[in-house]
Amino acid sequence: MRLFYSPFHDFVHKVLVVAFEAGILRDIEMVPTFPFRNLDGKWVQGQYDVSPLNPLGKVPFLALDDGSTLYSSQVVVEYLDSLSARPLFPERGRIRFDALRRLALGDAIFEFAVQMSMEGWRDPKNRRRDLYEWLWPKIERALDQLEHETATWTGFDIGHVGTLQGVSYLDAWASDRADIIGNPCEHWRQRWPALADWFGESLLRPSVQSHYRVPYAGDTSPEQHAAAIKAVLRDRDNSND
Numbered sequence: 001m002r003l004f005y006s007p008f009h010d011f012v013h014k015v016l017v018v019a020f021e022a023g024i025l026r027d028i029e030m031v032p033t034f035p036f037r038n039l040d041g042k043w044v045q046g047q048y049d050v051s052p053l054n055p056l057g058k059v060p061f062l063a064l065d066d067g068s069t070l071y072s073s074q075v076v077v078e079y080l081d082s083l084s085a086r087p088l089f090p091e092r093g094r095i096r097f098d099a100l101r102r103l104a105l106g107d108a109i110f111e112f113a114v115q116m117s118m119e120g121w122r123d124p125k126n127r128r129r130d131l132y133e134w135l136w137p138k139i140e141r142a143l144d145q146l147e148h149e150t151a152t153w154t155g156f157d158i159g160h161v162g163t164l165q166g167v168s169y170l171d172a173w174a175s176d177r178a179d180i181i182g183n184p185c186e187h188w189r190q191r192w193p194a195l196a197d198w199f200g201e202s203l204l205r206p207s208v209q210s211h212y213r214v215p216y217a218g219d220t221s222p223e224q225h226a227a228a229i230k231a232v233l234r235d236r237d238n239s240n241d
Contacts, residue, residue, distance in 0.1 A: 001029065001063065002031050003015065003019075003060060004062075005032070005059050006034060007030070007220065009211060009212060009213045010169070011169035011172055012164050012168040014162060014165045016207075017161050018077040021088055021207045022080050022083055022088075024080065024083055024084075032218065032224070032225065035057065035058065047222045048222055048225045053229060053233075056071060062079065067232050067233065067234070067235035067236025067239055077158065077161070081158065088157050089158050099158050105162070106166035106167070108166070109139055113139065116136075117173050119131055119132070127181065136184055139170070139184075142166075147194050153198065156205070167199050171199070174186065174188065
């Protein structure tokens with residue numbers, strides 16, 4: 001299997017955590033992919049084209065050994081978890097849907113924060129203040145909800161993985177940042193202390209420590225990416241023969 005993903009470790013990669021927890025991380029070939037890359041102070045798009053394998057043009061996605069691909073992190077983590085002897089997705093009933101609810105909450109926090117982070121790439125005079133005014137209250141309400149629930153949490157399931165990714169991205173991007181428009185998370189640990197305590201404990205899990213804020217040490221060039229794309233397409237052709 002090949003995992004095409006952005007190797008930015010300022011936030012926890014949900015897919016990597018699930019793969020580690022499933023005991024199969026070492027069986028996956030990592031393919032660093034940059035839909036956008038900062039070159040000489042400018043964000044450049046197009047050097048890492050994934051469209052031959054993923055029509056959405058997004059990462060992460062997983063290429064299986066027969067060349068077929070699974071895209072969207074939700075689908076990828078559920079597939080990887082299906083290979084685990086100790087799955088993070090509860091099997092059925094209310095406990096399953098509670099975990100999925102928390103997963104959705106964490107995913108939304110992450111996605112909203114990424115949208116605002118990308119807005120920050122614009123020239124300051126062109127940034128859409130209304131985007132921040134629309135998204136920050138949603139994140140605040142989500143963090144209020146998580147703060148309320150934290151005391152009842154036990155174990156570690158896919159809902160916790162999603163929460164971890166959302167909170168960790170916020171921590172990396174918004175902490176101590178007075179320059180972000182309307183930022184309520186500049187000192188988020190003081191405002192949501194129970195969530196902050198849970199977050200600190202979760203960072204100690206081996207599945208997080210394996211990669212959290214650890215710089216990627218391999219080849220990140222467009223050439224290695226193009227070679228991986230060709231290899232997957234070759235696997236696909238061979239499986240169709």
